[in-house]
Amino acid sequence: MLDLSQLSKYRENNRIEAKKAQGGLPHSIWETYSAFANAFGGYILLGVVENADKSFSSVPLSSPEKLVADFWNSVNNHSIVNVNILSDRNVQIVESGGNQIVVIEVPRADRHDKPVYTGVDPFSGTYRRNGEGDYRCTKDEVRAMLRDQADISQDARVMDTMTIDCLDTDTIRRYRQRMDNLRPGHVWSELAVEDFLHRIGAMARDADGKLRPTAAGLLMFGHEYEIVREFPHYFLDYQEHDRSATEDERWTDRIVSSSGDWSGNICDFYFRVYNRIAQDIKVPFKLEGTDRIDDTPLHKALREALANALIHADYYDRRGLVIQKWPDKIRIANPGAFRINVQEALVGGVSDPRNESLIKMFNLINVGERAGSGLPSIRSVWQKQGWQVPEIVEAFNPDRTTLTLPLSAAKMAVKSGGKKVAAKNGDKEGGIAERRKADILQYLTDTPKAASKEIAEAVGLQVSRTKMYLAELIEQEAVVAEGAGRARKYRLKT
Structure with missing residues (x-):
């Protein structure tokens, strides 16, 4: 019934x-x-x-x-x-x-x-x-679906009217230097430029056997004015806001691919933007031998989020990639819908990239993942920070995927003198509660749907206490409940 x-x-x-x-x-x-x-x-x-x-x-x-x-x-x-x-x-x-x-x-x-x-x-x-x-x-939406039908990666196409002159030599030089620093003595290090680009998938042979840039090579290393010949709607936009009171304030600093004072390709955009969004992250003092380690899981998660947007974007779509940074959050919106169910992406282990050659190029400089673990890793890092849960929204007309990364502590309601007040993660009770809720969210990341009793046993809590935390997570729109009574199950909100 x-x-x-x-x-x-x-x-x-x-x-x-x-x-x-x-x-x-x-x-x-x-x-x-x-x-x-x-x-x-x-x-x-x-x-x-x-x-x-x-x-x-x-x-x-x-x-x-x-x-x-x-x-x-x-x-x-x-x-x-x-x-x-x-x-x-x-x-x-x-x-x-x-x-x-x-x-x-x-x-x-x-x-x-x-x-x-x-x-x-x-x-x-x-x-x-x-x-x-x-x-x-619209016809554009239908064309996007038809493009995504193909098993051949979108960025593998050979640009048979272009030559290596369409690529920015300075970007290529910086990329090779980073790769040499990370992979000293690599077998490709001594190759000529065209041979190197061929190996990494940035160039391929056309029907006549001539090496031409691929779509991936054009996006990664090309001059912006050459990129828009193939991708007319290509546009990369980074906006920085110094106040978080309203989201419609004008930006205080901006990087756009069409400015003409830099290459405008996604390789240079990645490093310019990552340096901006990472500059406010506090780096703990940590030694490995005699070397100071300046990297943290949070840095890695930010790199993953930025690289994911650039790798999975549909550059033929009519809206560009936009990154906005406020003091309390970062929002990354890229053109293109998810190619798998969002819930599967949140659980991890399943990957269906739109631009496989770009993944390879980023992987060679130790950026990005191939195993479908990107979103779960990002959520896990945010939970350990005690921050609000990242939110993913998929929209259509046009197809667009937006990831919002809060940079502030999650709030919870605690009773004080008969009244409810907001407690941040820094408070003792709030900190314990947030860690417990983080454990619940991690369990629901690994187990897409579970009953309160199953969750309680997994995280080591009483069922009544687990239900209280679940109610708070539902109020925070991090978790949704389905069913009633004994059939009630909980899952992450997508």
């Missing part, structure tokens, strides 16, 4: 669509199927109406079994919808409010299946979900 009152949270997140389905399948079901598949997934309920107060009620269905049969026949008809991404477990007949209803769970489609569209034309039949319902995707 299905309790419709428990589905309100899905409706609030635009993940549920109720349809009466009287007289057969409603035609709009396929637009909703497409919209959910191309976004975050969702539930379609047949035999359910949404009331004025946003609650749901079931209505009688004359023949739910026939509706299910009609649905399967239609979803497998390529003139109605181009691909069936469902299995038997995704379509069920359940009882609710004394009536039988049909529940269709539409998962987020794999990138190889996108775009999921109605009819025979992806440019007119592709939909996505937003706060107002299903909307028809």
Whole structure:
């Protein structure tokens, strides 16, 4: 039996669509199927109406079994919808409010299946979900999905009209110097420039056997005015704000790729911006032998976050990469949607990079990860700092992924004289609580969904105390609860 009152949270997140389905399948079901598949997934309920107060009620269905049969026949008809991404477990007949209803769970489609569209034309039949319902995707959105279908990395393309002159020699020289410092005696150190660039994937041979820059080489080492010949919307933007009171203040310092007074490529942008965002981090005094170690897990996490944005960006998309730094947070927004489910990215172990050659180039100078551990590592470092949990938001039209990194302590509510006051991590009680909550978040990073009893056993707390911390994490929008009673489970908010 299905309790419709428990589905309100899905409706609030635009993940549920109720349809009466009287007289057969409603035609709009396929637009909703497409919209959910191309976004975050969702539930379609047949035999359910949404009331004025946003609650749901079931209505009688004359023949739910026939509706299910009609649905399967239609979803497998390529003139109605181009691909069936469902299995038997995704379509069920359940009882609710004394009536039988049909529940269709539409998962987020794999990138190889996108775009999921109605009819025979992806440019007119592709939909996505937003706060107002299903909307028809723009041609740019459809093209982005089609680009992501390919198993060949976007940045592997050979720029067959360009030569090495399109690349900035100073950037290449600095890159090679860093690599030599990190990997002394490497077998590529003595190679000629073109041979070296060929080895790292920055150049490749065209159909005539001539070495040409690849898309990755152009992005990594190219002059900005050459990069925009291939990527017309390419734009890198770093903004620094000296006050955090409002986010719409004008920046106090800025670095943009189109300024003309530097190369404008992503290699030089990375080092310019990293030096800015890392300059306020306090470095503990630590010796390894007689050498002082100036690196910390926080430095590494910042490098990972910055490199991830540059590596996973879709440089063909129409909005550029923007990094904004305030005293209390850093926001990194890059063009392109996630190629895997965000929850999978937060758990780690799964990697589906958009630009594999860029990963290789950054790895050679010890920047970035290949194992899909980037986001979990960043979250873990932030939790150990006692800071608020980093937030990831994926948006569409245009496709955009935004990572917000708070640089301040997480707050919790503690009672003082019968009143609730905010306590920061530096206070004794607050510090203990934040460490406990960090343990819970770490467990939910490794275990995507768990009951309070399982969490309590894993972190060594009483169930009642665990539930209190979970309630605070829900209030802080770091965790969400699903289900009720004994079936209640908790997971990280995506």
